[in-house]
Amino acid sequence: MSYNPTSMRAEEFIENSEAMETVEYAKANRFNMALIDSILEQAKLKTGLSHRDAAVLLACALPEQNARIEELANSIKREFYGSRIVLFAPLYLSDYCVNGCVYCPYHYGNPGVFRKKLTQAEIAGEVTALQDMGHKRLALESGEDPVNNPIEYILESINTVYSLKHKNGAIRRVNVNIAATTEENYKKLRDAGIGTYILFQETYNRTRYERLHPTGPKHHYAYHTEAMDRAMKAGIEDVGLGALFGLEDCLYEFTALLMHAEHLETVFGVGPHTISAPRIRAAAGIDLADFPNAVDDNMFAKIITCVRVAVPYTGLIVSTRENRECRQRVLNLGVSQISGGSRTSVGGYDEPEPEGVNTSQFDVMDTRSLDEVVRWLLQNGHIPSFCTACYREGRTGDRFMALCKSGQIANCCHPNALMTLKEYLLDYASAETQEVGGEVISSELGGIPNEKVRRIVMDNLAGIENGSRDFRL
Numbered sequence: 143m144s145y146n147p148t149s150m151r152a153e154e155f156i157e158n159s160e161a162m163e164t165v166e167y168a169k170a171n172r173f174n175m176a177l178i179d180s181i182l183e184q185a186k187l188k189t190g191l192s193h194r195d196a197a198v199l200l201a202c203a204l205p206e207q208n209a210r211i212e213e214l215a216n217s218i219k220r221e222f223y224g225s226r227i228v229l230f231a232p233l234y235l236s237d238y239c240v241n242g243c244v245y246c247p248y249h250y251g252n253p254g255v256f257r258k259k260l261t262q263a264e265i266a267g268e269v270t271a272l273q274d275m276g277h278k279r280l281a282l283e284s285g286e287d288p289v290n291n292p293i294e295y296i297l298e299s300i301n302t303v304y305s306l307k308h309k310n311g312a313i314r315r316v317n318v319n320i321a322a323t324t325e326e327n328y329k330k331l332r333d334a335g336i337g338t339y340i341l342f343q344e345t346y347n348r349t350r351y352e353r354l355h356p357t358g359p360k361h362h363y364a365y366h367t368e369a370m371d372r373a374m375k376a377g378i379e380d381v382g383l384g385a386l387f388g389l390e391d392c393l394y395e396f397t398a399l400l401m402h403a404e405h406l407e408t409v410f411g412v413g414p415h416t417i418s419a420p421r422i423r424a425a426a427g428i429d430l431a432d433f434p435n436a437v438d439d440n441m442f443a444k445i446i447t448c449v450r451v452a453v454p455y456t457g458l459i460v461s462t463r464e465n466r467e468c469r470q471r472v473l474n475l476g477v478s479q480i481s482g483g484s485r486t487s488v489g490g491y492d493e494p495e496p497e498g499v500n501t502s503q504f505d506v507m508d509t510r511s512l513d514e515v516v517r518w519l520l521q522n523g524h525i526p527s528f529c530t531a532c533y534r535e536g537r538t539g540d541r542f543m544a545l546c547k548s549g550q551i552a553n554c555c556h557p558n559a560l561m562t563l564k565e566y567l568l569d570y571a572s573a574e575t576q577e578v579g580g581e582v583i584s585s586e587l588g589g590i591p592n593e594k595v596r597r598i599v600m601d602n603l604a605g606i607e608n609g610s611r612d613f614r615l
């Protein structure tokens with residue numbers, strides 16, 4: 143078997159010996175100042191890095207060079223994403239699952255988890271509660287179970303989410319994180335108007351993958367790893383990759399994740415829309431002692447830093463698996479999207495889970511409300527954004543990437559962030575958050591370079607004050 147990023151076979155585009163050799167190469171060069179400096183020069187062009195070069199940066203053990211990698215990640219974040227942070231929330235539909243993933247409490251046969259599936263009426267209740275918090279963007283999550291959670295259930299749920307308009311609220315972008323499925327089902331998801339299709343690889347190491355997924359359809363490594371190819375062939379243009387860091391040596395995982403991104407870019411002309419970086423956490427029946435590759439806070443921050451440097455055009459997501467301190471740190475290293483006010487149980491937004499019932503997939507480490515997260519972002523120099531404009535304006539796939547690579551997307555992101563923040567402040571924020579947010583919007587208006595755009599935004603902000611909603615560029 144030889145490495146081939148254009149191949150449609152998982153064992154060739156995530157070719158194990160290429161990944162292993164890259165890991166060895168990176169480790170062997172972790173003190174190689176001349177090589178690391180030359181990779182940093184290349185990275186400064188802000189056009190991305192190969193998996194090999196990026197792996198050397200992740201392995202780098204030179205403090206001065208590591209500081210420069212962090213500075214570069216911060217500068218790329220500022221250049222491509224400004225100070226905006228897009229907010230979203232997960233909505234768990236069902237924890238029924240036929241798979242045996244040993245790191246997940248939803249695994250089949252875990253007696254410690256209560257099984258539950260939301261009805262459409264319950265979904266409507268959850269979405270109403272999420273809208274009342276101020277969310278506009280959701281990620282739907284569900285276990286894999288062809289009987290309890292067939293594709294028809296997922297499609298019906300998407301329709302329920304999109305159709306609900308409560309007061310000034312609306313969910314404007316529904317991203318979907320469900321198990322690998324057929325091209326035919328991906329077409330159905332595309333036709334249902336999903337935003338990004340998200341699927342985490344968990345681990346790219348085939349041997350480890352098969353051991354950690356001993357039973358169920360997810361056991362099939364190639365079918366899972368080739369899922370994004372089927373999704374993109376089905377016409378889903380925005381896909382979100384991710385690995386569950388801590389299952390395998392993180393250098394291997396990072397390398398293979400970038401090989402996956404390179405494969406998509408080579409074959410489809412567009413890389414992943416987002417990359418998520420969850421890491422293994424304790425949960426009901428899940429003991430961290432069983433995962434010797436679990437990553438500490440410093441390595442986690444370095445992974446985020448190096449992903450940002452390697453793929454400047456890809457959104458980078460960190461969830462409430464991370465606590466406030468960790469999130470604060472990685473926000474300055476390239477993260478562009480975070481969840482806020484999240485529940486990781488099936489339901490739980492509308493009403494808390496009853497005593498003795500636990501359907502959480504993992505423990506939320508940042509338990510603050512969305513209002514608190516928004517205020518915290520504002521107070522730390524970030525602009526919370528509820529923007530969903532691109533997908534609704536047809537800016538997806540290669541059209542989106544072209545705008546992103548040319549830097550033109552910033553002309554839309556910044557004004558849209560201010561307008562959606564204004565909506566949030568008026569409709570959902572506490573008085574304290576309104577005050578901080580109002581000051582930020584006033585000072586940011588002056589930062590819109592184009593006079594005509596500034597005028598449009600000012601008119602739209604006045605329109606929002608007068609009751610209009612959903613302006614976007």
Ligand code: SF4
Pocket residue numbers: 239240241242243246247248249250284285286321360
């Ligand atoms: S990770 Fe996903 S597929 Fe695996 S047990 Fe959990 S919900 Fe099921």
Ligand code: SF4
Pocket residue numbers: 228527529530531532533551554555556558
């Ligand atoms: S304009 Fe597009 S890229 Fe920018 S925040 Fe909105 S949806 Fe995201």
